[in-house]
Structures are given as C-alpha cells and as structure tokens.
Amino acid sequence: MVKLIREDEHCLTLQVEHFNLLQTFECGQCFRWEQKEDNHFVGIVKGKVISICQEEQYIRIRNMSRDELSETFMDYFDLHRDYSKIIDSISKENTMKMASEYGSGIRLLKQDEWETLISFILSSNNNIPRIKKIIKSLCERWGDKITYEGQTYYSFPTAKQLQHITSEDLKEIKCGYRASYILDAIQKVNDKSVDLYYLKEMDTGLARKELMKIKGVGPKVADCILLFSMGKYESYPMDVWIKKVMEKYFFEREATPKEIQKFASTTWGDMAGFAQQYLFYYARDHM
DNA sequence: AACCAGGTTATAA
DNA sequence: TTATAACCTGGT
Numbered sequence: 001m002v003k004l005i006r007e008d009e010h011c012l013t014l015q016v017e018h019f020n021l022l023q024t025f026e027c028g029q030c031f032r033w034e035q036k037e038d039n040h041f042v043g044i045v046k047g048k049v050i051s052i053c054q055e056e057q058y059i060r061i062r063n064m065s066r067d068e069l070s071e072t073f074m075d076y077f078d079l080h081r082d083y084s085k086i087i088d089s090i091s092k093e094n095t096m097k098m099a100s101e102y103g104s105g106i107r108l109l110k111q112d113e114w115e116t117l118i119s120f121i122l123s124s125n126n127n128i129p130r131i132k133k134i135i136k137s138l139c140e141r142w143g144d145k146i147t148y149e150g151q152t153y154y155s156f157p158t159a160k161q162l163q164h165i166t167s168e169d170l171k172e173i174k175c176g177y178r179a180s181y182i183l184d185a186i187q188k189v190n191d192k193s194v195d196l197y198y199l200k201e202m203d204t205g206l207a208r209k210e211l212m213k214i215k216g217v218g219p220k221v222a223d224c225i226l227l228f229s230m231g232k233y234e235s236y237p238m239d240v241w242i243k244k245v246m247e248k249y250f251f252e253r254e255a256t257p258k259e260i261q262k263f264a265s266t267t268w269g270d271m272a273g274f275a276q277q278y279l280f281y282y283a284r285d286h287m
Numbered sequence: 288a289a290c291c292a293g294g295t296t297a298t299a300a
Numbered sequence: 301t302t303a304t305a306a307c308c309t310g311g312t
Contacts (some may be wrong), residue, residue: 023292051299098294100291124294124295125291125294125295125307126294127291127292127293127310129292129311131293171308174309175308176309177308177309178309179308181295215296216289217295218297220294221294222292237293240293240294241293256302
C-alpha cells in the first residue's frame with residue numbers, strides 16, 4: 001500500500017493510495033495543521049515540525065528520516081491500514097458510496113490524547129476559526145518553542161507544563177467559560193484521577209465513562225477523543241452536521257441522538273468512526 | 288440587535 | 301431518562 005519512492009537528505013517521497021492531505025486535515029479531526037502558500041502543510045507530531053506536500057499519489061515529507069517514518073509518521077497518518085477495504089465494507093448503499101468516494105483520501109489520524117482532549121473541550125459551542133485561534137494562543141504561551149527553517153513553531157503544552165496556570169490566564173486567551181473545564185482536565189490528568197494514556201487499553205465504553213468525568217467532556221467530545229487519538233473506531237461522534245446528514249439521507253425525518261447512535265452501531269459496527277468521517281466531510285460541503 | 292457556532296451543564300418535568 | 305435555558309466570544 002505504501003511505497004517508499006525516494007530517500008534524499010532528510011526528505012522522503014512516498015506513494016500511498018487513499019491519502020489526501022486536504023481531506024485528512026479538513027474532516028474535523030484536527031486543528032493545528034497549517035497550509036502554506038506553496039501547497040505545503042506544516043504540522044507538529046510528537047514535538048517535531050513536519051512539512052508535507054502532495055501531488056496525486058505522491059507524498060513528499062521534509063525533515064524526516066526513514067526511522068522516524070516507521071516510528072511515528074506511519075502510525076500518526078494510519079498508513080498501515082487498507083482503506084479500500086474499509087470503504088468497501090461500509091459502502092453498502094448509495095449515501096455511503098457517495099460520501100466515501102467524495103472523501104476517499106481521508107485518513108483517521110492517531111493524535112496525542114492530551115492535545116485531543118483539550119482541543120475538543122475548546123470546540124464545544126464554538127466555531128472553527130475561534131477554536132484554532134485559542135489553541136494557537138495556548139501553544140504560543142505555554143508550549144515549547146521549535147525553530148524550523150527560520151520560522152518559529154510551538155509544541156502543544158503538556159498537562160505538566162500547564163499545571164500551575166490559572167483561570168485568569170485562560171481567560172486571556174479567550175477560552176471563555178471553558179477555562180474551568182480546562183483547569184479540571186489539567187488537574188484530573190496530572191493527579192491521575194483520569195489515567196489518560198491508559199484509556200486506549202480499556203474497553204471503549206469504560207474509557208468513555210472515564211473521559212466524561214472531566215468537566216466539559218460530554219458524549220460528543222468523549223467520542224472525538226476516543227476516535228481521533230485512541231483508535232476506538234466504533235465511536236461515532238455526533239455533532240450538528242452528522243445529525244443533519246443522517247436525518248436527511250437515512251431517516252428522512254427528525255431523529256433522536258439515541259436512534260442515530262443505534263443506527264450507526266448496527267449498520268457499521270466497529271467501522272462506524274470511518275463512516276462518521278466520510279459523512280461529516282460530505283455534509284460540510286453539501287448541506 | 289439578535290442569532291449563531293464541531294456541546295455541556297445545571298435544573299426540572 | 302429526556303427536555304430547556306444559559307453560556308464566553310467574535311462575527312454577521
């Protein structure tokens with residue numbers, strides 16, 4: 001599935017099927033990848049700046065060795081997985097055929113649990129530009145400075161790095177009422193009353209309950225964390241877009257969250273999370 | 288001015 | 301268990 005085409009100085013070229021950078025970054029799972037003028041995307045994975053560009057099936061990654069490719073990059077972009085199999089298995093009717101074709105280059109990222117937790121707490125009742133702005137401020141204020149090709153970037157601050165910040169600090173970066181949620185997350189992760197990095201080993205339902213002990217983490221945010229950072233692919237985050245698109249194409253009427261969850265679970269089972277991504281991406285452009 | 292945006296919380300039926 | 305109002309903030 002993944003072929004290493006070329007290896008230059010700190011630079012790799014891959015050939016991959018079902019991998020589109022724009023789709024992967026625009027399908028609602030992440031907030032930090034930046035598109036540069038020359039069609040490059042720059043992001044930070046495990047504290048390291050990575051620059052990627054794409055032409056059709058060819059992916060060029062700058063600032064990356066072969067070891068780093070197999071240790072972090074492949075995993076982060078879920079490149080070991082055969083997405084044509086997944087698309088086949090969930091595209092049993094017209095809507096999913098349409099949606100999975102439209103977003104056929106989406107990959108489900110495996111992001112850092114902490115970053116995902118905080119990012120999606122901030123996402124609640126908020127809009128994307130503001131979410132991105134707040135996360136950026138958070139990183140610039142408390143993250144580590146990283147210099148890459150003359151530009152300055154910042155890592156996402158760890159729970160440890162944030163352990164002494166106050167509500168006032170968070171208000172300054174315009175978190176609003178979510179400030180108290182963030183403080184609760186910092187406290188619970190640091191004192192291990194929620195063992196964040198162990199949750200992926202647990203049963204999905206239990207892990208979900210654990211996440212929801214944190215203030216500001218309800219069903220939707222919990223499902224996002226499970227799906228985007230813990231590989232819990234049966235999760236089906238239900239936001240306003242998913243509700244709209246499901247009601248239009250699968251119910252042809254109003255439906256309750258419970259009905260929708262049940263439908264997703266019985267129809268797609270442990271592939272529901274992939275279906276959610278295709279539907280979300282499709283809905284954002286067609287509703 | 289009123290309403291909305293990747294929901295959650297607190298309260299009440 | 302399910303329904304409703306209030307919520308920081310910035311944009312329309």
